Amino acid sequence: xxxxxxxxxxxxxxxxxxxxxxxxxxxxxxxxxxxxxxxxxxxxxxxxxxxxxxxxxxxxxxxxxxxxxxxxxxxxxxxxxxxxxxxxxxxxxxxxxxxxxxxxxxxxxxxxxxxxxxxxxxxxxxxxxxxxxxxxxxxxxxxxxxxxxxxxxxxxxxxxxxxxxxxxxxxxxxxxxxxxxxxxxxxxxxxxxxxxxxxxxxxxxxxxxxxxxxxxxxxxxxxxxxxxxxxxxxxxxxxxxxxxxxxxxxxxxxxxxxxxxxxxxxxxxxxxxxxxxxxxxxxxxxxxxxxxxxxxxxxxxxxxxxxxxxxxxxxxxxxxxxxxxxxxxxxxxxxxxxx
Amino acid sequence: xxxxxxxxxxxxxxxxxxxxxxxxxxxxxxxxxxxxxxxxxxxxxxxxxxxxxxxxxxxxxxxxxxxxxxxxxxxxxxxxxxxxxxxxxxxxxxxxxxxxxxxxxxxxxxxxxxxxxxxxxxxxxxxxxxxxxxxxxxxxxxxxxxxxxxxxxxxxxxxxxxxxxxxxxxxxxxxxxxxxxxxxxxxxxxxxxxxxxxxxxxxxxxxxxxxxxxxxxxxxxxxxxxxxxxxxxxxxxxxxxxxxxxxxxxxxxxxxxxxxxxxxxxxxxxxxxxxxxxxxxxxxxxxxxxxxxxxxxxxxxxxxxxxxxxxxxxxxxxxxxxxxxxxxxxxxxxxxxxx
DNA sequence: CAAGGAAGCTAAACCGATTTAGCATCCTTC
DNA sequence: GAAGGATGCTAAATCGGTTTAGCTTCCTTG
Numbered sequence: 001x002x003x004x005x006x007x008x009x010x011x012x013x014x015x016x017x018x019x020x021x022x023x024x025x026x027x028x029x030x031x032x033x034x035x036x037x038x039x040x041x042x043x044x045x046x047x048x049x050x051x052x053x054x055x056x057x058x059x060x061x062x063x064x065x066x067x068x069x070x071x072x073x074x075x076x077x078x079x080x081x082x083x084x085x086x087x088x089x090x091x092x093x094x095x096x097x098x099x100x101x102x103x104x105x106x107x108x109x110x111x112x113x114x115x116x117x118x119x120x121x122x123x124x125x126x127x128x129x130x131x132x133x134x135x136x137x138x139x140x141x142x143x144x145x146x147x148x149x150x151x152x153x154x155x156x157x158x159x160x161x162x163x164x165x166x167x168x169x170x171x172x173x174x175x176x177x178x179x180x181x182x183x184x185x186x187x188x189x190x191x192x193x194x195x196x197x198x199x200x201x202x203x204x205x206x207x208x209x210x211x212x213x214x215x216x217x218x219x220x221x222x223x224x225x226x227x228x229x230x231x232x233x234x235x236x237x238x239x240x241x242x243x244x245x246x247x248x249x250x251x252x253x254x255x256x257x258x259x260x261x262x263x264x265x266x267x268x269x270x271x272x273x274x275x276x277x278x279x280x281x282x283x284x285x286x287x288x289x290x291x292x293x294x295x296x297x298x299x300x301x302x303x304x305x306x307x308x309x310x311x312x313x314x315x316x317x318x319x320x321x322x323x324x325x326x327x328x329x330x331x332x333x334x335x336x337x338x339x
Numbered sequence: 340x341x342x343x344x345x346x347x348x349x350x351x352x353x354x355x356x357x358x359x360x361x362x363x364x365x366x367x368x369x370x371x372x373x374x375x376x377x378x379x380x381x382x383x384x385x386x387x388x389x390x391x392x393x394x395x396x397x398x399x400x401x402x403x404x405x406x407x408x409x410x411x412x413x414x415x416x417x418x419x420x421x422x423x424x425x426x427x428x429x430x431x432x433x434x435x436x437x438x439x440x441x442x443x444x445x446x447x448x449x450x451x452x453x454x455x456x457x458x459x460x461x462x463x464x465x466x467x468x469x470x471x472x473x474x475x476x477x478x479x480x481x482x483x484x485x486x487x488x489x490x491x492x493x494x495x496x497x498x499x500x501x502x503x504x505x506x507x508x509x510x511x512x513x514x515x516x517x518x519x520x521x522x523x524x525x526x527x528x529x530x531x532x533x534x535x536x537x538x539x540x541x542x543x544x545x546x547x548x549x550x551x552x553x554x555x556x557x558x559x560x561x562x563x564x565x566x567x568x569x570x571x572x573x574x575x576x577x578x579x580x581x582x583x584x585x586x587x588x589x590x591x592x593x594x595x596x597x598x599x600x601x602x603x604x605x606x607x608x609x610x611x612x613x614x615x616x617x618x619x620x621x622x623x624x625x626x627x628x629x630x631x632x633x634x635x636x637x638x639x640x641x642x643x644x645x646x647x648x649x650x651x652x653x654x655x656x657x658x659x660x661x662x663x664x665x666x667x668x669x670x671x672x673x674x675x676x677x678x
Numbered sequence: 679c680a681a682g683g684a685a686g687c688t689a690a691a692c693c694g695a696t697t698t699a700g701c702a703t704c705c706t707t708c
Numbered sequence: 709g710a711a712g713g714a715t716g717c718t719a720a721a722t723c724g725g726t727t728t729a730g731c732t733t734c735c736t737t738g
Contacts (some may be wrong), residue, residue, distance in 0.1 A: 003458065005694055016718045021696060031716060048458035052400060053694030055391030056723045063439075082420075086442050098461065100402075101440040103425050119342065119387035122437065226624055255624050262626055282621075285565055285594050287601055344724055355688045360726060370686060392724030395693045 004045040012045070013038050024049075055121065064092065064308055065100040065123040069110040069130070079280040080297055084151070087301020088127065095309060097124075107132075111140045118144040125312045127151060127304055128160070132194045147315055149308040151300060153196040154320055161311045161319040163304045167197045170293050170326040171204035171247075174275050177328060178245045179212040182336045183273065187243040188219040189232050189253055201249060201277070216241070222253065229253025233260040237272070244337035245273040251282045254290055258333070269335035279329060288332030295326040343384040351384070352377050363388075394460065403431065403647060404439040404462040408449040408469070418619040419636055423490070426640020427466065434648060436463075446471075450479045457483040464651045466490060466643055467499070471533045486654055488647040490639060492535040493659055500650045500658040502643045506536045509632050509665040510543035510586075513614050516667060517584045518551040521675045522612065526582040527558040528571050528592055540588060540616070555580070561592065568592025572599040576611070583676035584612035590621045593629055597672070608674035618668060627671030634665040 006020045013020065015034065022029040023038035030038070055061040066088065068081065085101070092099055100123055104110050114137070117123045125147035128137060138160060141148045150162040178186050188205045191198045202219040209217040220236070222228035229248060236243055237260065248254035254276035258268060266272050268288055276283050279294035300323055307319050345359045352359065354373065361368040362377035369377070394400040405427065407420065424440070431438055439462055443449050453476070456462045464486035467476060477499060480487045489501040517525050527544045530537045541558040548556040559575070561567035568587060575582055576599065587593035593615035597607060605611050607627055615622050618633035639662055646658050 006696095007694075017695080018697080018719080019717060022717090025696085029716070034716080046458070048455070050395075050694050051459045051461050052391045052394030053723095054696080056389075056395050056725085057694075057696035059696095059723075061391060082442070085440070089442060098439055099441070100437055101424070102438070103421070103428060116387065119385075120390045122390050226620060252620070252624075259624060259626050281565060281591070285591075285598060287598050346724080356725080357689080357727080358687060361687090364726085368686070373686080389724050392693095393726080395695085396724075396726035398693075398726095 003050075004042075004047045005050070006047070009038060009042050009045060009047060012041050059121070060124050060312075061121060062096060063098045063100055063123050064305075064312075065102065065113075065117055065126045066129075067102045067104060067110045067113050067126065069104050069107050071105065079282075080278060083297035084129075084301040084304075087298035087303075088305045089301075090298070091302040091305025092309075097305075097309070107136065111137055114140060114144060114146060118146050125149070125308050127308060131196045133196055133199065135196075145315075147308065147311045149304050149311060149319075151304050159318050161307050161317065161321075163300060163307055163321050163323060165295055165300070165323045165326055167200045168204045170277070170295075170328075171201045172208055173328060174247055174277070174293060175205055175208045175212065175214075175217075177330075178247070178273060178275065178334070179214065181245075181273070181334065183245040184213065184215045184337075185241060185243040186214055186217050186245045186247065187236050188217065189229055189236075189246060189248045189257065190219045190221045191224045191249040191253075193221040198249065205247075216243070222249075224250055224253065226252050226256040229256040230260045233257035234264070237261065237264055237266055242272075244271070245275070245334070247275045247277065249277050251276045251278045251280045251290070251292065254292070255282055255286060258286060258290065269333050271338055273334040273337070275328075275334060283331070286333075291331045291334040292329050293326050294329050296324055299323060342389075343386045344389070345386070348377060348381050348384060348386060352380050398460070399463050399651075400460060401435060402437045402439060402462050403644075403651075404441070404452075404456055404465045405468075406441045406443060406449045406452050406465065408443050408446050410444065418621070419617060422636035423468075423640040423643075426637035426642075427644045428640075429637070430641040430644025431648075436644075436648070446475065450476055453479060453483060453485060457485050464488070464647050466647060470535045472535055472538065474535075484654075486647065486650045488643050488650060488658075490643050498657050500646050500656065500660075502639060502646055502660050502662060504634055504639070504662045505664055506539045507543045509634075509667075510540045510616070511547055512667055513586055513616070513632060514544055514547045514551065514553075514556075516669075517586070517612060517614065517673070518553065520584075520612070520673065522584040523552065523554045523676075524580060524582040525553055525556050525584045525586065526575050527556065528568055528575075528585060528587045528596065529558045529560045530563045530588040530592075532560040537588065544586075555582070561588075563589055563592065565591050565595040568595040569599050572596035573603070576600065576603055576605055581605075581611075583610070584614070584673070586614045586616065588616045590615045590617045590619045590629070590631060593631070594621055594625060597625060597629065608672050610677050612673040612676070614667075614673060622670070625672075630670045630673040631668050632665045633668050635663055638662060 006017050010017045010020045019030050020038055023035040102113055128148055128150045131150055131153035148160050150160050152164055154162050154164055190202055205217050205219055220232050222232055248257055254274055258274055261268050261272050268274055274290055276290045276292040279292035283290035283292045303321055303323055307321055311317055345356050349356045349359045358369050359377055362374040428438060441452055467487055467489045470489055470492035487499050489499050491503055493501050493503055529541055544556050544558055559571050561571055585596060587596055593613055597613055600607050600611050607613055613629055615629045615631040618631035622629035622631045642660055642662055646660055650656055
């Protein structure tokens with residue numbers, strides 16, 4: 001038999017379709033003996049549920065979605081998403097839930113996808129990344145009644161479930177480390193200003209500055225691209241009182257910044273210390289290898305998957321799970337400043 | 340009304356469900372006037388097909404799958420997959436087909452996924468990457484009768500559909516370029532030996548060597564990791580008669596190789612020319628920027644999507660589509676050899 | 679003008695599961 | 709020993725579409 005259905009199993013076991021369904025789903029309604037017999041027959045016929053049939057009957061599709069709204073060009077280099085994906089999957093596969101992935105150009109397109117997914121019942125829930133300050137996606141998802149979990153940023157008042165790490169603490173520990181080395185002029189090359197985590201990091205730097213006796217601690221925003229990372233670095237290093245340390249909001253920008261420093265004859269770490277927020281192979285391939293703040297992105301994904309499944313099961317649940325704190329991996333790009 | 344069904348539309352239009360189905364799917368059986376009226380009502384009620392219901396009735400799920408069997412760690416850095424994904428999606432979204440993505444550890448797990456997808460009817464077809472020499476996935480897919488398209492490597496006798504670029508020609512043009520610069524000792528740091536494209540590239544180098552008067556043209560295989568790329572480079576550069584040019588099978592290995600050269604005080608491109616097979620931001624971030632063979636990976640994906648849809652529509656079709664030839668982008672890492 | 683065929687539509691079956699209502703049967707329990 | 713309740717199961721409805729068989733009309737055509 002090609003692809004057996006529960007009707008085939010019911011025939012063979014001499015029971016009704018309903019009984020088979022109960023048995024296969026571990027619900028009460030059949031005796032242990034019957035259940036065992038049915039399970040054995042199903043196993044032997046190598047029966048697998050037809051996902052569409054199950055979705056139609058149970059109105060749940062065992063599939064969740066992830067939409068990434070970034071130009072493809074910038075995506076590839078960042079190990080962030082690859083690790084996040086693997087983590088998500090490790091959390092989902094335990095429950096045989098599959099993942100739909102979509103890369104789109106902008107937030108409007110992303111919301112359009114949610115709208116389609118919701119109306120076509122293609123996913124049971126979604127994972128949100130890159131939360132912005134007044135994020136329009138939150139209201140859209142509320143309206144669609146689509147369960148969701150936010151990665152890296154507390155859902156806040158609106159109360160979507162979330163999985164987050166403490167950006168503020170992480171940034172503070174970077175700045176404190178640099179200050180302890182003796183740096184007093186520290187610059188921060190930040191990401192897109194409308195991202196929530198960018199805001200949190202900028203605020204952390206600003207708040208820490210007086211306490212640590214920093215002479216100057218400017219945060220300059222960029223679009224996260226290598227080009228703007230390089231341009232901003234060039235500007236910073238051309239100043240009369242140039243910084244002795246720069247913190248970058250991404251590994252790609254840090255690498256670009258290192259390139260600019262080399263080009264301008266500024267020795268790293270002799271004359272300039274560099275720290276990257278977010279770690280990857282990239283930072284390790286460099287010479288000097290970059291000191292970086294590493295998050296356990298895989299675990300991030302795994303936890304996000306778990307939380308999302310809980311939210312799908314209990315839509316009223318409000319879960320804000322905090323993950324392990326990022327840790328600073330010190331490599332060769334940081335040292336005390338030259339006098 | 341929350342989520343209208345075709346029954347609602349049928350009511351409103353005063354026709355039967357069947358007529359609505361015909362109208363919405365552009366099939367004959369209704370008059371143009373009725374069709375227009377139905378479409379207008381559907382539009383106005385903002386009706387969207389329920390994917391599970393459609394899948395159940397039409398036994399097609401409008402979804403295709405991509406499984407990548409590589410450790411997540413190595414995945415992130417390679418823009419290859421991000422671009423491929425975007426390309427795939429641009430080819431699929433035109434037909435409202437969605438994409439399932441899965442990252443697994445090895446080929447056995449990958450085949451297991453195909454088995455599950457087939458039995459649960461989760462996808463209409465799959466895309467295969469990283470074809471190996473005697474690839475077990477081909478037979479598995481044949482047995483499952485799951486439509487598939489192979490990316491980067493002709494399906495060959497077994498005759499899965501495929502989309503491929505000419506690796507051999509590409510490699511030949513690299514070697515010819517280096518030879519024209521005056522290089523006679525060219526080394527090739529290759530990828531995993533069981534990949535078909537690795538084999539083709541090695542063969543290309545070997546075949547070209549005598550014709551171009553190369554003194555030595557060893558191909559050394561690796562596991563595609565930065566670590567082995569670095570180790571192999573170190574070995575090559577420690578030889579008495581070290582090569583004056585090295586061709587790497589991936590951008591990541593080329594970058595790692597560049598690092599080793601700098602470390603060992605070998606000037607690039609003064610004493611050593613470096614060429615990367617596969618281009619990305621990575622090669623451009625380096626100093627010196629790396630000369631690289633660029634493929635239009637996005638287009639690769641787009642074409643693969645098209646071919647797969649054709650194969651799904653006509654399972655007997657045998658399509659082997661050749662994409663645009665890769666082009667060599669010359670940057671700063673190649674120059675005539677020092678005397 | 680009767681036969682034949684196409685166009686336009688309806689009614690009902692169907693896809694493969696879940697879920698609900700209901701029916702025996704057996705075990706309590708007073 | 710009759711009422712009451714749990715247990716184990718069946719039959720049928722249901723999810724939202726697609727598809728097939730068949731029934732009217734109306735138009736040809738000889």
